Amino acid sequence: SAVISQKPSRDICQRGTSLTIQCQVDSQVTMMFWYRQQPGQSLTLIATANQGSEATYESGFVIDKFPISRPNLTFSTLTVSNMSPEDSSIYLCSVDGAETYEQYFGPGTRLTVT
Amino acid sequence: SQQGEEDPQALSIQEGENATMNCSYKTSINNLQWYRQNSGRGLVHLILIRSNEREKHSGRLRVTLDTSKKSSSLLITASRAADTASYFCATEGVIQGAQKLVFGQGTRLTINP
Incomplete structure (x- = not known):
């Protein structure tokens, strides 16, 4: 299994500002995933980040709003840009198991936009 | 959409009782997985059942999969x-x-309790 850490664990931000969330994995992985979980809701995939290529975004999510970096095989960042209160959510990163299909999740970043 | 629908949305039982949760989905799948999330934290993988399996056990967990009905259940004993x-x-x-x-x-x- 993979151990994943995220920073920050939570933040309160003003509307119009941007926040960058970091995700660190204790092993090298090909793909990293970013999810959003709005209050009381399920997880929605934002994008898949492969090292060395541009992230692949899901319908409804765009690079200008959620730019992603993947500089190496153990690290990724997600930026939430020009935030509004509707961006208040938990943001989670995850990775695939090395030989299995389950995903391992970080502890999440709880974002509140005022 | 392939999104699973779960019921019930909320379940409250007494300690020692069994809890059963159901999941339905719409399209063909390779596998179905169950995760647990404590108080808005990260998700923890519980169990995976492949599309050619019908039942799987892990400790107090029992998962069933019926691909003809596109449904699964999770039982916590x-x-x-x-x-x-x-x-x-x-x-x-x-x-x-x-x-x-x-x-x-x-x-x-x-x-x-």
Whole structure:
């Protein structure tokens, strides 16, 4: 299994500002995933980040709003840009198991936009 | 959408009782997984059942899969207060040419001491 850490664990931000969330994995992985979980809701995939290529975004999510970096095989960042209160959510990163299909999740970043 | 629908949305039982949660989905899948989330934290993988399997056990967990009905159930036996959490099913399959994991809406389980 993979151990994943995220920073920050939570933040309160003003509307119009941007926040960058970091995700660190204790092993090298090909793909990293970013999810959003709005209050009381399920997880929605934002994008898949492969090292060395541009992230692949899901319908409804765009690079200008959620730019992603993947500089190496153990690290990724997600930026939430020009935030509004509707961006208040938990943001989670995850990775695939090395030989299995389950995903391992970080502890999440709880974002509140005022 | 392949998204799983879970019922009930919320379940409250007494400690020691069994808890059953159900998940339905719409399209063909490679496997179905169950995750637990405590108080808005990260998700923890519980169990995976492949599309050619019908039942799987792990400790106090029992998962069934009926691909003809596109449904799955998660049974937690002899529940404990520590089982209080939200439980999500997630289906893995190919969507628009890519392998993806799609989560259901979740069941909020409360175990009363």
